[in-house]
Amino acid sequence: MSTKHSRSLARIMIAPAVFALLVWMLIPLSMTVYFSFKKYLPLRGGDLGWVGFENYSRFLSSSSFWPAVGTTIFIVGSVLVITVILGILIALLLDQPIWGQGIVRIMIIAPFFIMPTVSGLIWKNMFMDPTNGFLAHLWRAVGAEPIQWLSHASVASLVTIISWQWLPFATLILLTAIQSLDSEQIEAAEMDGAKPIGRFFFIILPHLARAITVVILIQTIFLLSIFAEIFVTTAGAFGTKTLTYLIFQRVLESQNVGLGSAGGVYAIILANIVAIFLMRIVGKNLDN
Amino acid sequence: MARTVTPQKKILNTALSWTLAIIIFFPIFWILVLSFKTEGDAIRTPIEVLTSTWTLESYSIVQERSDYLKHFTNSIIIALGSTVLGIIIGVPAAWSMAFVPSKRTRGILMWMLSTKMLPAVGVLYPIYLIFIELGILDSRTGLVVILMLMNLPIIIWMLYTYFREIPAEILEAARMDGASLTSEILYVLTPMAVPGIASTLLLNIILAWNEAFWTLNLTAAKAAPLTAFIASYSSPEGLFFAKLSAASVMAITPILIMGWFSQKQLVRGLTFGAVK
Amino acid sequence: MRQIELKQVSKHFGDIEVIKPIDLQINDGEFVVFVGPSGCGKSTLLRLIAGLEDVTSGQIFINGKDTTQLAPSDRELAMVFQSYALYPHMTVRKNIDFPLRMAGLDKNERARRVQEAAKALNLTDYLERRPGQLSGGQRQRVAIGRAIVREPTAFLFDEPLSNLDAALRVVMRLEISELHQRLGSTMIYVTHDQVEAMTLADKIVVLQAGVIEQVGSPLDLYHNPKNTFVAGFIGSPKMNLLSGSEAEKLGAHTIGIRPEHFTIEKDSGLWEGKVGVTERLGSDTFVHLHCPQLEQAITVRADSTLSVEYGEKLYITPDTDQLHKFDANGLRSHGQT
Numbered sequence: 001m002s003t004k005h006s007r008s009l010a011r012i013m014i015a016p017a018v019f020a021l022l023v024w025m026l027i028p029l030s031m032t033v034y035f036s037f038k039k040y041l042p043l044r045g046g047d048l049g050w051v052g053f054e055n056y057s058r059f060l061s062s063s064s065f066w067p068a069v070g071t072t073i074f075i076v077g078s079v080l081v082i083t084v085i086l087g088i089l090i091a092l093l094l095d096q097p098i099w100g101q102g103i104v105r106i107m108i109i110a111p112f113f114i115m116p117t118v119s120g121l122i123w124k125n126m127f128m129d130p131t132n133g134f135l136a137h138l139w140r141a142v143g144a145e146p147i148q149w150l151s152h153a154s155v156a157s158l159v160t161i162i163s164w165q166w167l168p169f170a171t172l173i174l175l176t177a178i179q180s181l182d183s184e185q186i187e188a189a190e191m192d193g194a195k196p197i198g199r200f201f202f203i204i205l206p207h208l209a210r211a212i213t214v215v216i217l218i219q220t221i222f223l224l225s226i227f228a229e230i231f232v233t234t235a236g237a238f239g240t241k242t243l244t245y246l247i248f249q250r251v252l253e254s255q256n257v258g259l260g261s262a263g264g265v266y267a268i269i270l271a272n273i274v275a276i277f278l279m280r281i282v283g284k285n286l287d288n
Numbered sequence: 289m290a291r292t293v294t295p296q297k298k299i300l301n302t303a304l305s306w307t308l309a310i311i312i313f314f315p316i317f318w319i320l321v322l323s324f325k326t327e328g329d330a331i332r333t334p335i336e337v338l339t340s341t342w343t344l345e346s347y348s349i350v351q352e353r354s355d356y357l358k359h360f361t362n363s364i365i366i367a368l369g370s371t372v373l374g375i376i377i378g379v380p381a382a383w384s385m386a387f388v389p390s391k392r393t394r395g396i397l398m399w400m401l402s403t404k405m406l407p408a409v410g411v412l413y414p415i416y417l418i419f420i421e422l423g424i425l426d427s428r429t430g431l432v433v434i435l436m437l438m439n440l441p442i443i444i445w446m447l448y449t450y451f452r453e454i455p456a457e458i459l460e461a462a463r464m465d466g467a468s469l470t471s472e473i474l475y476v477l478t479p480m481a482v483p484g485i486a487s488t489l490l491l492n493i494i495l496a497w498n499e500a501f502w503t504l505n506l507t508a509a510k511a512a513p514l515t516a517f518i519a520s521y522s523s524p525e526g527l528f529f530a531k532l533s534a535a536s537v538m539a540i541t542p543i544l545i546m547g548w549f550s551q552k553q554l555v556r557g558l559t560f561g562a563v564k
Numbered sequence: 565m566r567q568i569e570l571k572q573v574s575k576h577f578g579d580i581e582v583i584k585p586i587d588l589q590i591n592d593g594e595f596v597v598f599v600g601p602s603g604c605g606k607s608t609l610l611r612l613i614a615g616l617e618d619v620t621s622g623q624i625f626i627n628g629k630d631t632t633q634l635a636p637s638d639r640e641l642a643m644v645f646q647s648y649a650l651y652p653h654m655t656v657r658k659n660i661d662f663p664l665r666m667a668g669l670d671k672n673e674r675a676r677r678v679q680e681a682a683k684a685l686n687l688t689d690y691l692e693r694r695p696g697q698l699s700g701g702q703r704q705r706v707a708i709g710r711a712i713v714r715e716p717t718a719f720l721f722d723e724p725l726s727n728l729d730a731a732l733r734v735v736m737r738l739e740i741s742e743l744h745q746r747l748g749s750t751m752i753y754v755t756h757d758q759v760e761a762m763t764l765a766d767k768i769v770v771l772q773a774g775v776i777e778q779v780g781s782p783l784d785l786y787h788n789p790k791n792t793f794v795a796g797f798i799g800s801p802k803m804n805l806l807s808g809s810e811a812e813k814l815g816a817h818t819i820g821i822r823p824e825h826f827t828i829e830k831d832s833g834l835w836e837g838k839v840g841v842t843e844r845l846g847s848d849t850f851v852h853l854h855c856p857q858l859e860q861a862i863t864v865r866a867d868s869t870l871s872v873e874y875g876e877k878l879y880i881t882p883d884t885d886q887l888h889k890f891d892a893n894g895l896r897s898h899g900q901t
Contacts, residue, residue, distance in 0.1 A: 010388035013380035031414035113547030228500035264410035
């Protein structure tokens with residue numbers, strides 16, 4: 001496919017990108033690993049020497065660790081379940097002939113383009129504010145006591161906000177996948193006597209399996225590092241502290257860099273586990 | 289799968305779709321409404337809100353009090369700067385991988401994508417430290433660089449998939465026709481790749497515009513883009529529904545419009561081609 | 565002296581030797597066809613001459629000059645690709661003009677040459693269209709136009725007709741042949757279709773697995789195939805190749821008999837056969853017979869008036885002076901024709 005001349009040229013052309021990403025990855029990463037083995041408190045004495053794995057064990061044994069893991073898993077899990085199930089249903093619906101499909105599509109996709117700080121604040125104030133929020137007005141209108149969303153149902157509220165943001169992504173990808181299904185396959189199943197439910201479970205769902213996996217993996221990677229939505233709503237209070245948020249607090253708020261860095265290394269390992277599965281799917285796709 | 293359905297079914301599907309779409313879109317619609325109200329009217333019941341008078345007051349207050357335009361400019365410079373820089377670095381890299389593939393191409397591409405999956409919080413402090421050291425904390429330059437690095441893998445990936453759709457034979461034909469490498473890229477590849485480069489540009493501007501980890505943690509007053517500016521409204525001091533709505537509307541409108549144009553590229557770019 | 569010469573040219577892709585060291589001479593004005601089954605290395609060989617691939621070893625001389633290390637753009641060759649490879653964003657005029665623009669010719673000269681090429685290829689009415697608005701045959705002509713304007717040392721064609729339908733292929737084949745007669749230039753043409761090779765070539769190069777099996781004129785290859793591969797590859801329908809006891813009786817390990825070299829009788833003959841499928845082309849009729857003595861099917865050409873039915877018995881006798889004899893290695897036995 002190529003000659004010596006073009007190959008050496010290709011190496012020069014790719015060099016800046018490789019160099020930039022290599023520096024971007026290696027320098028901060030090795031610094032994080034370095035700090036994670038130190039007692040390092042920038043505002044209270046700075047570098048206080050090597051401590052081995054102490055930060056790692058302290059991070060795991062701290063009282064906020066397991067609740068943060070629990071919250072992270074709960075938020076990621078719930079958002080995944082909600083967005084995937086609703087996403088499939090909406091995608092199936094949008095695949096049907098309807099009037100005004102273009103406008104419906106545009107409306108459904110919109111939340112994805114809202115910056116996280118804005119969507120966090122819209123929900124926190126205009127909708128979930130217990131006195132003046134839209135939902136409070138709605139509750140009062142039916143004679144119910146308004147709910148203190150962000151303090152009494154804080155995690156559920158966050159799940160709602162994040163699901164609202166990510167539902168369009170899931171829907172769009174699943175819709176793309178459904179539309180790539182060969183209509184002759186559905187027709188053949190119809191000729192074979194499959195009812196709509198059967199067609200869904202035997203033809204459509206297996207066809208969507210890969211898209212669903214991709215949605216789950218990509219969303220997981222993004223959801224694990226959800227930050228701004230929590231930052232502007234509860235700031236980690238009321239049991240909404242995720243692993244990412246906990247590390248952020250350790251590093252920037254309590255300025256315990258060693259401890260935070262150990263947490264960062266855990267987060268990197270966690271993300272890598274998810275990434276490996278995702279890369280395998282992407283890699284397979286590269287071959288054909 | 290455009291198949292024929294009975295009219296009743298079509299009416300039902302349409303009603304259902306519109307209901308869902310309206311519910312999902314409602315928060316955005318509602319802040320649009322609130323942004324045209326006075327603070328006093330904005331906190332009343334929904335019926336009263338809709339029937340109260342309309343005003344542009346909030347928009348002018350937002351600009352006056354918090355210098356909205358400055359943050360808007362920051363957002364534009366950061367989003368455009370990081371994306372254009374990324375494309376300048378990404379086009380040659382994608383060209384190499386698409387047209388002169390080697391045994392290592394696949395590995396390099398996968399490695400590039402994997403850097404995108406590193407959790408930002410894992411390297412927060414080192415970056416913070418480096419930024420202080422280089423004196424680029426709270427500067428637009430710093431954010432341009434970091435957001436470029438964040439999105440470079442997506443930029444390269446998208447360009448790569450677009451370039452791969454251009455048949456290698458056409459570039460070979462140019463070579464046979466006596467074109468040098470420069471002419472080949474300038475007269476043949478680039479004109480053919482314009483749509484792909486444009487979509488890459490669009491999607492990455494959106495991603496950079498909405499990025500809210502680095503922009504929140506690495507800026508203060510000076511370089512704060514809209515994400516950080518809006519976040520400053522999160523402190524619970526008094527009621528400001530109308531102003532917050534006006535600020536939000538101004539922050540999301542340009543990107544919402546771009547987003548609607550780039551739906552297809554979104555699927556392609558964010559799934560790294562795993563879903564077509 | 566527009567001549568191309570390959571000296572011990574070979575090509576490896578990793579560990580795979582796609583082209584084993586090859587020597588070949590292509591003379592001025594010659595129409596040379598590389599033919600062989602897919603994967604035989606014929607396209608690679610063409611791309612080596614074009615400079616689109618590096619040779620692993622050996623040298624390529626064009627006009628007596630060693631061009632082995634030259635970039636494609638410096639070899640003064642023109643190429644027509646299988647997919648035509650037209651520039652989709654340029655009009656037909658700009659497509660044809662592109663090589664001239666790259667060569668830096670002056671504007672008037674370029675316009676004149678484009679006009680000339682368009683006229684020769686019946687493209688004058690389409691000059692302002694884009695490739696997407698043209699039919700397959702027209703695109704093909706644009707690709708040829710782009711090749712001829714530069715007046716190159718030689719034209720390279722890489723399976724140019726394989727994307728066209730059967731009827732158009734015959735028309736374009738004639739056009740290319742005529743073009744060659746008119747321009748008198750050197751052409752190298754790659755195809756897997758032996759009919760194209762036979763009808764177009766002055767010289768056919770038969771390749772298999774990276775090795776040249778035989779080089780010769782079409783009729784030379786047809787009448788004197790050097791081995792069983794060439795014998796089976798050239799000619800349609802294929803030559804019948806028999807081995808076993810019946811071949812021994814005729815004095816060779818393998819015997820080749822072309823379908824037209826049989827006498828067909830209804831009552832007696834050397835071999836008995838049961839009629840299978842009969843293909844009636846109008847001018848000829850091809851009968852596929854199953855012969856129990858030979859344990860294989862034989863294709864014979866019969867007069868179009870022959871009337872036979874499925875399952876009927878026929879007797880066939882080969883013309884003994886038209887036998888092709890091959891030894892155990894598949895090579896033509898010498899001494900006999």
